[in-house]
Amino acid sequence: MKNIAEIEALIIQDFEFLEDWTDKYNLLMDMGKELAPFPESFKTDQYRIQGCQSKVWLKSHLNEDKRVVLEADSDALISKGLVALLIKVLNLQTPEDILHAPLGFIKLIGLDSHLSPNRANGLASMLKQIRLEAKVYAQQTASAS
Amino acid sequence: MDIKAIRQEFPILSRSINGKPLVYLDNAASSQKPKQVVDAVSFYWLNEHSNVHRGVHTLSQDATIRYENSRKQIAEFIGASRPEEVIFTRGTTESMNLLAWSYAAPLLKKGQAILISEMEHHANIVPWQLLIERRPDLRLLVCKIDDQGVLDLEDFYNKLHDNVGLVSITWTSNALGTINPVKLLVDAAHKVGAVIALDAAQAVPHMPINVQETDADFIAFSGHKMCGPTGIGILYGKYAILDSMPPFMGGGDMIRDVSFEKTTYNEVPLRFEAGTPSIGEAIGLGEACNYLTGIGMEKIAQRENELLQRATEALKTISGYKIYGESKDKAAVLSFLISDAHPYDVGTLLDQWGVAIRTGHHCAQPLMQRFQIPGTCRASFAFYNTEEEVDFFIEALRKTTKMLIQ
Numbered sequence: 001m002k003n004i005a006e007i008e009a010l011i012i013q014d015f016e017f018l019e020d021w022t023d024k025y026n027l028l029m030d031m032g033k034e035l036a037p038f039p040e041s042f043k044t045d046q047y048r049i050q051g052c053q054s055k056v057w058l059k060s061h062l063n064e065d066k067r068v069v070l071e072a073d074s075d076a077l078i079s080k081g082l083v084a085l086l087i088k089v090l091n092l093q094t095p096e097d098i099l100h101a102p103l104g105f106i107k108l109i110g111l112d113s114h115l116s117p118n119r120a121n122g123l124a125s126m127l128k129q130i131r132l133e134a135k136v137y138a139q140q141t142a143s144a145s
Numbered sequence: 146m147d148i149k150a151i152r153q154e155f156p157i158l159s160r161s162i163n164g165k166p167l168v169y170l171d172n173a174a175s176s177q178k179p180k181q182v183v184d185a186v187s188f189y190w191l192n193e194h195s196n197v198h199r200g201v202h203t204l205s206q207d208a209t210i211r212y213e214n215s216r217k218q219i220a221e222f223i224g225a226s227r228p229e230e231v232i233f234t235r236g237t238t239e240s241m242n243l244l245a246w247s248y249a250a251p252l253l254k255k256g257q258a259i260l261i262s263e264m265e266h267h268a269n270i271v272p273w274q275l276l277i278e279r280r281p282d283l284r285l286l287v288c289k290i291d292d293q294g295v296l297d298l299e300d301f302y303n304k305l306h307d308n309v310g311l312v313s314i315t316w317t318s319n320a321l322g323t324i325n326p327v328k329l330l331v332d333a334a335h336k337v338g339a340v341i342a343l344d345a346a347q348a349v350p351h352m353p354i355n356v357q358e359t360d361a362d363f364i365a366f367s368g369h370k371m372c373g374p375t376g377i378g379i380l381y382g383k384y385a386i387l388d389s390m391p392p393f394m395g396g397g398d399m400i401r402d403v404s405f406e407k408t409t410y411n412e413v414p415l416r417f418e419a420g421t422p423s424i425g426e427a428i429g430l431g432e433a434c435n436y437l438t439g440i441g442m443e444k445i446a447q448r449e450n451e452l453l454q455r456a457t458e459a460l461k462t463i464s465g466y467k468i469y470g471e472s473k474d475k476a477a478v479l480s481f482l483i484s485d486a487h488p489y490d491v492g493t494l495l496d497q498w499g500v501a502i503r504t505g506h507h508c509a510q511p512l513m514q515r516f517q518i519p520g521t522c523r524a525s526f527a528f529y530n531t532e533e534e535v536d537f538f539i540e541a542l543r544k545t546t547k548m549l550i551q
Contacts, residue, residue: 021163021497026548053505054489076487077549
């Protein structure tokens with residue numbers, strides 16, 4: 001199991017040599033397409049992330065190893081790619097690691113413009129939601145131990 | 146029209162976005178500003194500013210004259226019979242809220258209805274819903290539109306006879322471009338004794354307007370969509386009706402005498418302009434009217450229509466296109482979808498090409514529901530756009546959709 005920094009390094013490698021923005025976006029959208037299927041029955045307001053112009057749904061749970069399992073989907077390809085990017089890095093990590101990861105790779109692969117809270121695409125909203133859920137799991141784990 | 150010279154008056158149009166020349170096609174959301182307007186505003190702040198309607202000193206009197214002169218320019222621009230019929234607000238949204246609380250709330254009779262249409266902007270829906278929460282006896286009626294985005298006149302006439310006290314309808318749809326036959330609607334409303342308000346936010350910036358000919362009782366529009374500053378807009382109203390209305394907000398400027406027992410209100414229009422107004426912005430809007438008049442609204446309308454036709458024809462060469470809003474009478478707004486490409490994806494990728502369009506529901510969610518779509522892509526043109534920009538936009542769109550649809 002790779003840690004967050006190791007996965008970030010791999011993603012940076014993938015993006016590094018793409019000079020043309022179209023290649024970058026194509027790669028991002030391809031990552032979205034590789035996401036595991038998200039059950040239609042979970043595409044409800046309960047799982048919808050607010051603050052995105054497209055619809056983005058996110059569902060998480062804590063597995064037996066006390067790691068966070070993340071699933072997501074979106075009706076837009078770029079949003080789906082962005083959420084897939086986060087999942088690639090944060091899926092199956094511990095709540096604590098998710099909460100404290102600086103995620104510097106987003107800037108390094110040139111997608112930091114999507115992090116602006118004003119952007120209607122909501123990469124910031126997605127990250128906020130993932131961290132919010134990780135925080136709940138972190139508290140649960142702390143109180144259980 | 147010397148487009149090259151005009152474009153030089155808008156420095157922002159020479160900017161690069163994501164390494165590409167900016168192609169600004171989000172004019173229905175907000176227009177860009179010419180130097181003339183910005184200069185007038187900054188000259189005012191740097192040299193002429195003081196509070197208006199208050200001081201006996203020269204600066205205050207001069208600022209008052211500048212502010213009131215701007216009201217005159219705007220009144221002339223829309224053909225109002227007197228400047229007092231022009232009320233400064235923060236924009237169309239505030240104008241509609243003013244109408245709701247100073248006209249509809251106190252003056253509509255018990256059980257009367259407000260008639261709007263399916264193509265309204267939220268600013269012409271939500272104020273009425275808020276009003277009805279406070280006055281549950283009032284009703285909101287919604288006139289249907291057809292699949293081309295054209296008002297269903299039969300439905301309009303039918304609903305008009307259902308005890309309608311106020312018709313509030315858009316002149317030009319921000320999401321579809323439809324230009325409604327307002328003269329017809331005004332006459333029909335007056336025939337049943339209803340008052341009629343027009344949301345003209347997308348009309349006033351794009352064609353010659355004469356409020357006396359149109360004869361609507363109220364007309365609302367925004368400064369920032371017509372080369373003026375943000376935070377300033379207008380509610381035009383016929384003087385006699387305005388004079389029958391109580392104030393919207395309380396505070397300075399809107400009063401004649403205040404005592405703890407009784408306060409008497411100022412004359413129209415100051416009665417509706419509580420507090421220190423947006424003086425610089427008002428002066429900017431006056432200058433914007435001056436600027437647009439200099440170019441000529443007829444020419445602007447013609448020019449924008451040419452751009453719309455060019456874009457529409459070119460869009461039709463992209464497979465899977467669907468245009469929303471196909472009224473014969475249409476402003477330079479092109480709302481569309483390409484196959485199942487999400488508008489958000491299209492807008493994000495077009496931005497990479499330097500092309501700015503609007504995506505989403507355009508503050509008209511009920512309209513999107515009417516067409517059963519989550520939103521559209523909307524390119525909206527202004528007189529300063531060029532044929533080359535239209536062509537570049539279409540080519541960028543072609544490449545974009547290729548990325549999105551495989």
